Amino acid sequence: MRDNKIHLYDTTLRDGTQGEGISLSVEDKVKIAIRLDQFGMDFIEGGWPGSNPKDMAFFDRMKEMKLNHARIAAFGSTCRPNVAADEDANLRALIDSGVTVATIFGKSWDLHVTEALKTTLDENLRMVGDSVRFLKANGLTVIFDAEHFFDGYKNNAAYAVSVLKAAEEAGADWVVLCDTNGGSLPDEVFTIVSAVVPQLAVPLGIHAHNDGELAVANTLAAIRAGAMQVQGTVNGIGERCGNANLVSVIPNLQLKLGYSCVSEENLGQLTKLSRYVAEIANMSMPNNQPFVGNSAFAHKGGIHVSAVLKNPQTYEHMEPELIGNRRRVLVSELAGQSNLLAKADELNVSFDQEKAESREMIKLIKEREYQGYQYEGAEASLSLLMLEGTGKLNELFSLESFKIFMEKSPERSILSEAMVKLNINGQIMHTAAEGNGPVNALDHALRKALENHFPCLGEMHLTDYKVRVLDEGEATAAKVRVLIESARNGEKWSTVGVSTNIIEASWEALVDSVRYLLWKEGCEAQEPEIQGELKVGIANH
Structure with a gap:
């Protein structure tokens, strides 16, 4: 494994809560923050203290908590046009939150500067530089999120990079490139990050949205091009189509690309973390969610099952236990004897594949599925059926x-x-x-x-x-x-x-x-x- 450490920045509690239908109480956010710290996240973005009382209450609560690893970050924007940084209420709220890390976003797409902010390109550079300097002067670690960077770079590369340099020269500890609209492609991200890395001394991060269903791919591309910090959310929750899913990003980086994100022991808690956050957020996790979904390592086709039982590598891209998931064999109308025998082994039920009883059991299962039963979604009923078929179930x-x-x-x-x-x-x-x-x-x-x-x-x-x-x-x-x-x-x-x-x-x-x-x-x-x-x-x- 390489020595290069990838820093994990979790924004589930801020960007994630902007997803439709997601609402977390202060106590919900505290519980998730503690779990994220236990998992090994480096930064946990808690919210925007200048925007609502709930987020400020969260920061107050976190002052009482002792975290083992993570640092809590407060989120906000640069100062407003024609307003001095030390007079900006939003920046002062970041300081008042009591955190040691402030993440501020600024415009890096000239279209947004002139059309959304209605100010000049030079004034935007002043806003970025002065905001970073003010926060650094107050003893904070500063992460600058360059909003809409990839769209800005494609439209006006020189200006987009000048925004990054303004943050760097003012003392930013990190500069993060944001695919805010989520429309970039992996090859574009790789090319642009590769071009930007040599122009800056400050380490880079990547913040990708999933509007093109490429947030994970774009994040991996940015890391391979030289970025060292990943921003995302657990289960990919977030505004519109969501953010880069850290639950997929982390195992891809650590198990496939050889980067270091968390300890092997913590990586084994990934499935539990994903399901814990889903439970707190009152979300239904998709069964087919990669890595941690209930069906991520489920095998249904008889040929697949036969091969997996001989060697799991035949139909699995990794060992499910590495991220705390497990292999499952489904029994349905598509099942063969391999499915049945695997399920019997799981139940500690003895089946002889040469005997008629196993063939009769497969026939019975297929007949009942034809009648409308669905045992892959009701494994308890399947277990009872098999136990009855072998006479190992007492009728109480x-x-x-x-x-x-x-x-x-x-x-x-x-x-x-x-x-x-x-x-x-x-x-x-x-x-x-x-x-x-x-x-x-x-x-x-x-x-x-x-x-x-x-x-x-x-x-x-x-x-x-x-x-x-x-x-x-x-x-x-x-x-x-x-x-x-x-x-x-x-x-x-x-x-x-x-x-x-x-x-x-x-x-x-x-x-x-x-x-x-x-x-x-x-x-x-x-x-x-x-x-x-x-x-x-x-x-x-």
């Missing part, structure tokens, strides 16, 4: 019957009540519960019947419920697929049910979610405190 309870009643009156919304009768180890449990819908009521009644016998169910909860119509042409008689995601103590699993009746499909998925947890926990039915053959109760929720 069975359904005798259930009924659902719904009532609507002018004074209140619809109320659902479910009555469930189960056979638990030969004992009949008869319970009833209310809910805000029929599935909710069924869930409550099922749990009520089982929790006395299986206390671990009290820690389980449903986290997601999806319904998909499989044959729209049948209108209200269409078959539906229900996917349910459940969780307990941070572990999540998914189950599936299919029927022309949405209640029956939901029940099937609900029961599988319970059966899977009981199997995972190795549960045996416990005798409840009250003995008897029949127990009846109502639960109000």
